[in-house]
Amino acid sequence: MPNFPPDLRQWYYFAAVAEERHFGRAAARLSMTQPPLSQAIRSLERELGVELFARTKRAVALTAVGEALLPTVLKLLAAAEELPALAKSLALGETGRLSLAFVSIADYGLLPSLLREFGMRYPLVRLQLTEATSDVQIEELVAGHIDAGLIIPPLPPRYVAELSYLPLLSEPLVLAMPSAASTAPDDVPIHLKEVADLPLVIFPRRLAPRFYDAIMECYSDVGVVPHIGQEAIQMQTIVSLVSAGMGVALVPQSLRNLRRTGVVYRPLAHGSFVVETGLVWRKGDIGHVLASFINIVRTLASA
The missing domain is CATH 1.10.10.10 (Winged helix-like DNA-binding domain superfamily/Winged helix DNA-binding domain)
Known part of the structure; x- marks a missing residue:
């Protein structure tokens, strides 16, 4: 003994x-x-x-x-x-730790308001934040390294049975283009045919297939086959490449909050193409802190 x-x-x-x-x-x-x-x-x-x-x-x-x-x-x-x-x-989810990953586009739209709301309600919870692409987040989530993630869907079919997904935000795509190439104010819609000769800066398809396909659909709907000039995995990098005159990019509307010298954001004159962001977590593995976070996400999603 x-x-x-x-x-x-x-x-x-x-x-x-x-x-x-x-x-x-x-x-x-x-x-x-x-x-x-x-x-x-x-x-x-x-x-x-x-x-x-x-x-x-x-x-x-x-x-x-x-x-x-x-x-x-x-x-x-x-x-x-x-x-x-x-x-x-701890039992009420008022204290503890939450490990949350997020795609870069969330940083300019829903993430700040979500973190503010959660922080006001649960100031004793320690948040561990990580920026990562959707595919990396899902692998980390399945491995148990993070509690939840803000991703661009879809979920890989092999993980659908293991993960829960909650749509949070759908927003239209706008065109980020070099200001030197824009002939109108940034609130004036633009047709993709007007920039068909400019290279496209885009996410690699393997990292965000639905986002990539939505962009390709925007072009195909107007009969344009884009020339992909550069690929980048972070929105900040994509916008920086546009600022450097390397091409144009279709980005979520919330990226208007990312002001960069030499870049204008213009709405599209055709179609209503959107990109969705949502919260993903492991089924059956919801602690009190995560449950509190999910409740706030649900409230914001329905607002």
Whole structure:
């Protein structure tokens, strides 16, 4: 049988005697008689193999060991008193940790408002945020390395049975183009035929197949076959390449919030093409913190 260390009650007795410097006053404070308290302190000293108090007929003083132990004991007892409230907070999803990954487009639209709302409601939850493409997020999620992710669908068929998905935001695509190539203000719609000779900067299809296909559909609907000039996996990089005059890009409307010198964002004059972003998590693996986060996502999605 293991040798268990002294329990909290013994340390509580020690702290009372140490603070009162008197067994009688400490016993009264603890609502007990003095003999059991004296016995408990003796028992604690035997277990530790050291004397904690120097006793005389008129006074009780801490030994050097007792003096050194007291600050740590007081911290221990304070932490123990907080445990019931902490347990309740954990059960309600009010404290803990949430590991969330997100695609780069979320950073310019839904993510800031989502984090603000969650932070206001659950300030004690520690968020661990990671930017990653949808395919990386799904692999990390299945492996148990993150709790949830904001992705561009679809889910890979092999993981549909393992993951839950909640649509959150659908937004139209706009054209990001070099300001030098734009002949009108950025609120004036543009037809893709007007920029058919400019290279297209785009996500690799393997990383965001639905997004990639939506962009290709935009072009095919107007009878244009785009020339893909560059591929990039981050929206910031795509917009930077547009700013550098490397081509044009179809991006979610929320990217208008990413202001970059030399870039204008113009709505499309044809069609109503949208890109969707949603939350994904493991089925049957929903802790209290994640459940609280999902509830906020549902509320924002229905607003």
